[in-house]
Amino acid sequence: MPGSWPRWRPDHKLAEVSTAAAPEPPSGPGRTWRSLYQQAAARLGDHQVARWFVEEASGGRWPMVLDEEATAGGAERLGRMVERRCSGEPVQYVLGHWAFRGLDLLVDRRALIPRPETEVVVEVALGELDRLGSEGALAVDLGTGSGAIALSLAAERPGVQVWATDRSEGALAVAAANLAGGGARVAGRVSLARGDWWEALPEDLAGRVTLAVANPPYIAEAELAGLPEEVVAWEPREALVAGPTGLEALEQVLGGAARWLAPRSALVAEIAPHQPGAAQALACRAGFDEAFVRPDLTGRDRVLVARRSPGQPERPGAPPAVPAR
């Protein structure tokens, strides 16, 4: 599991842009973005990242920008980005934003970098919303971080109201900035609340939530040392580590569900690839009528779906329903 973090791999390269260009001064006025790009790519050992940094620092369009003269400010900004990356900072934090399901999200050290597997979690969650009826539905994103899940649900299902909670003040500030940047697509339909999982929600939502989504921390304390240095040193520990077993946060999220979920509802949660059995058992113990897992893009079981159905008596402690795939 730890080896699966992060999804970003600095080894995939872009086709190299033509390096044939007139000789230029080594520094100062007269330098084009092309020569700065070549220099950055050599220092980083990565053409893709060098391109992203040049696009960010120049604000220009690729590849036309390469023939433009770099401004002093832009060149300085590129230099700082290259140095930050060389010091080990994740590409996403250096850029300051990252794509998630068509959203361009602000990201910084206060919040986890949104991952591709979480895009699949959203896909599964949207499927549950459609099954349950998304018009007028109330959804919650527990442990929202950058707001990636909450904003995707709101942007992709216009009839849904979303509440997003997080215990971290810093993460909620990032989510608030992303909400502000979400514009008309999400305006007025996403609310943020600070606090512990469900407890951050207003009381009047109890029993009314159609869909709960969470990507809780699921790393066990002992697994932390096995994660890439880039993750451990830069991403918030409270976004990564759940406790001694790695299941503590999921257990809290599942355990609080009965009071907040509507009689016909679902909970969708991201889990580690080795947790499906334990996660299904926890869902069953928490009184869900059905629990199964769905795979991520690489075919590993990463998404827990737990459903409540009206008319089904709660059966705490009963064995999990037969997994439906």
Ligand SMILES: C[S@@+](CC[C@H](N)C(=O)[O-])C[C@H]1O[C@@H](n2cnc3c(N)ncnc32)[C@H](O)[C@@H]1O
């Ligand atoms: C794995 S990150 C997920 C962030 C975001 N949802 C995503 O998918 O990119 C887990 C989030 O849960 C938050 N968190 C940790 N413990 C919490 C708690 N007890 N109550 C609420 N949020 C918590 C962390 O601050 C972090 O933002």
